[in-house]
Amino acid sequence: MTSATARRPTLAEPAGDEDEQVPFSRIAGLFRPHRGALAGLCALLVVQAGLGVTSPFLLREMLDDALPHRDALLVSLLAAGMIAAALGSGALSVRTTGLSNTIGQRVMNELRVAVYSHLQRMSLGFYTRTKTGEVLSRVFNDIGGVDNVVTGTAASIVQNGTTALAIAVAILVMNWQLALLSLVVVPLFLLFTLRLGGKQRKLARGRTRRMARLTTIVEESLSVTGVLLAKTMGNATLMRDRFAEESREVAALERSAALAGRWQRAARTMSLTIIPALVYWAAGLELAGGAAPISLGTVVAFTSMLNRLLTPATAMQTVGQNVASAKALFGRIFEVLDLPVEIDDRPGARTLRPSGGAVSMRGVSFRYDDDGPWTLRDIDLDVPAGTTTALVGSTGSGKTTLAYLVARLYEVTEGKVCVDGTDVRDVTLASLAAGVGLVSQETYLFHASVRENLRFAKPDATDEELENAAKAAHIHDTLAALPDGYDTVVGERGYRFSGGEKQRMAIARILLRNPPVLILDEATSSLDNRTERAVQAELDRLAAGRTTIAIAHRLSTVEHADQIAVLDAGRIVERGTHAELLALDGRYAALVRGEAA
The missing domain is CATH 3.40.50.300 (P-loop containing nucleotide triphosphate hydrolases)
Structure with missing residues (x-):
């Protein structure tokens, strides 16, 4: 009978072009188990978006009607309406932020557990071929790197999308001529930043690979055995130089990422002033040309909503760029989840019930x-x-x-x-x-108490069973004489104990299982x-x-x-x-x- 594994899985080799391997639909699929909560979130965000466009209309009425006619009651009602809309929008913002983060953290937890569980299923041979630092980088650096995207992306897409749509409709209702001008000019500023995502993806891939190497160096050199080797070989300087070189590369990539798209980001800031100025200019030309007059309230309210339109529009683009950058990390995460499991339960596998152990x-x-x-x-x-x-x-x-x-x-x-x-x-x-x-x-031995190390073999073992196993392994008297007894922390890899004592604890541990x-x-x-x-x-x-x-x-x-x-x-x-x-x-x-x- 021949093994069916055609190629031994490992994380040692680069994953290639992760962007091509990870469709957005697979990332979106992480949220599928939370459809109900997402639907509730979307409903709240739609209401929040509606409240967001209420105030500019009330402001227009305030400037065009209530104030010119000195109608105190109407002024009070409009002011109260704006306050109520602001309070409602703020309360919903707190609620949606909390709900979004809750959904995101659940997804993050499921992703971490899925990666950890899959790595646990990998064979012993996989770990002989793969650097421990590379595994740690996938679990911590890569998953941690997509935290903001996972926890904030879904809400941000829906919130900014509904807000932008609501504002676009509102400005069309308020003045369709100015709205058409704005809806043509705004995308031009956003298109200027489209190339930023590709550059960020490339930088993200380089950074994650460098961080994996850095994690490997830390894991290897700052363990008990690594420090012992460096000190006894007198190579602490060599290890420090290796770390410094990788750290410099990471710093260079971080600097490049920070500087990438600085002109594009500047364009967003400039658009906040330029686009309203264009609106004022168009309104002024219309008035100067003797066309139907545009009220002051309309211009002010329109500009107010236009500024609100730029915020979700640029935020949506930022989300897209963040997702694009995170796709490099998602590629590495999904690469782990796609690793074939060499040794696993076969379909229909049954429970082994040894009758003698031949x-x-x-x-x-x-x-x-x-x-x-x-x-x-x-x-x-x-x-x-x-x-x-x-x-x-x-x-x-x-x-x-x-x-x-x-x-x-x-x-x-x-x-x-x-x-x-x-x-x-x-x-x-x-x-x-x-x-x-x-x-x-x-x-x-884990960096935990003696009791916890022994119970790893049998989590439900009683204290009496622990002591009986330790007595059978002739280690009980040694453990009982310690200041904290069985609650003594064994230290990293059990270095607090001698080789013979650790072996006897291993014997006690196996006695608890009684195989x-x-x-x-x-x-x-x-x-x-x-x-x-x-x-x-x-x-x-x-x-x-x-x-x-x-x-x-x-x-x-x-x-x-x-x-x-x-x-x-x-x-x-x-x-x-x-x-x-x-x-x-x-x-x-x-x-x-x-x-x-």
């Missing part, structure tokens, strides 16, 4: 790249339920890869791996994770002899009664295994007990002699 492999072959060399080839292996099988061999022989295929951390390229006779590809990943436990060479199949991935290789013996004793107790696959670095730790499989260049070349393989005097015996030497 593991079998038939014709298993694997390679990391479709056109790369074979890491494993034609592996046939049986691990009877409740027994221990040790995998030994030189570095690069394929031991860890073979064991990881059982947990389906990688997908077999050919053949199949079964647990209790069931192909691991036919069961859900969640049930497989519950049935197959892993204690790795490098114990990972029937256990993989021990060179779990003691980095420990000193005394600690290694103590931890190995705990691992032996943990393995008792379970189906165990132990990846051995020190051959002395696998002497009592029920069977030992010797790998060389991705193939099993010998198998048997410790005594049988020594008597064979083959590859295993040579490894033992080499270790003794």
